[in-house]
Amino acid sequence: MFNESIKGLAIKNNGIYIDATFGRGGHTQGILDQLGDDGKVIAFDQDITAIDYAQQYFNDARLEVIHSPFANMRTILSKKNQLGKINGILMDLGVSSPQLDNAERGFSFNAEGPLDMRMDQTVGISASEWLATTNETEIANVIYQFGEERRSRHIASAIKQFQAETPLETTLQLANIVASVVKTKKNKHPATRTFQAIRIFINQELEQLSDTLEQTLDILAPKGRLSIITFHSIEDRIVKQFIQKKSKQRQLPKGLPIMNNETEKMPLKDLGKSFASTKEIDNSRRSRSAILRIAEKTLIC
Ligand SMILES: C[S@@+](CC[C@H](N)C(=O)[O-])C[C@H]1O[C@@H](n2cnc3c(N)ncnc32)[C@H](O)[C@@H]1O
Structure with a gap:
């Protein structure tokens, strides 16, 4: 290719x-x-x-x-x-x-790091800030639209339940929340679609x-x-x-x-x-x- x-x-x-x-x-x-x-x-x-x-x-x-x-x-x-x-x-x-491999950038669901996901860290808000300030329906919509994730509503609900107790600030926190409501598929981490969706949204990839x-x-x-x-x-x-x-x-x-x-x-x-x-x-x-x-x-x- x-x-x-x-x-x-x-x-x-x-x-x-x-x-x-x-x-x-x-x-x-x-x-x-x-x-x-x-x-x-x-x-x-x-x-x-x-x-x-x-x-x-x-x-x-x-x-x-x-x-x-x-x-x-x-x-x-x-x-x-x-x-x-x-x-x-x-x-x-x-x-x-390099973006995926550096846990500090927050793109990877396999490595613990701050939940950032911005390609340009000089502008915009991190994924963690967005998830903290956005309502459940909007989160579900983003996960569905940009991740084609059928369990989007369950994931958004689990995110809000988690945030009611603890701030959601790291990649593994999010990966574990998703894994608690999405079944693991062969060769595919359950949080793949959710991470993709939030990343696309945070970086406005499709509009760009x-x-x-x-x-x-x-x-x-x-x-x-x-x-x-x-x-x-x-x-x-x-x-x-x-x-x-x-x-x-x-x-x-x-x-x-x-x-x-x-x-x-x-x-x-x-x-x-x-x-x-x-x-x-x-x-x-x-x-x-x-x-x-x-x-x-x-x-x-
Ligand atoms: C898949 S990598 C490209 C790898 C590259 N072809 C190489 O050979 O190393 C995508 C790169 O594009 C950048 N990128 C993605 N969307 C962008 C955008 N809207 N504007 C500018 N850069 C962007 C990312 O920051 C990342 O560094």
Whole structure:
């Protein structure tokens, strides 16, 4: 999937590419490796530890790293006079392994840490603060909507019962509350969906994604590529529907006398999707649900 996602960008020697989700820069490096001296990568990450990492370990004049949610992309590129000039945008969505592995960040239901879950700890409120200030119905709605968790109401009720006695402040407290009302499934921790839902909500991941997808049409140059890896079905649905909406002509009734130049011109061409290979899944269980989608901006706008 790594190789396919880079290949999907159809990298031009002197092109300008965006890595919207720098992480630890694996994809950025993959792009840099294929660029010539005049090429450029502009990388975004909203997690300051990713930016620190880039500054420490990436010493390449062709790379610019920006600490920002990717939803600010159009504004930032407009100030740089780069709208319509970007040859490809890569998004490798979700949390990074370092974020998951550092218990202090609060993303993991396997390790004790503060229940934070913010990718950008300089803004917003932590998961713990949100759970303390939100009513049961709203918590249940978030867990249902962003985690597709059928036991959402039971979980929200158990959270409120716990909070009536003790402040809910750590990852394992939450994991244990969920485990008390959700059955353990083979190979899946009972709190997987709940943690996913709260993380998506706290970081406004879906709003950011939808908003940024719309922006990409102003950002990409003609024939510029989108290469997007998602890790769960809710995210993938958003990417899939966006590409379909921007690439599929509406069906007109058969037999209408329509000239060629009157057919609807679509801004994107759908170049398909792919899944992780069995080898990749063996190496990383997380890639089980990964889907890569590629699209190309057409010449018409
Ligand atoms: C799956 S990791 C990317 C890993 C990266 N491709 C690599 O090779 O190391 C996702 C990264 O994107 C960042 N991220 C997620 N959503 C973001 C957003 N809306 N804006 C900016 N960065 C975001 C996370 O902080 C995380 O570092």
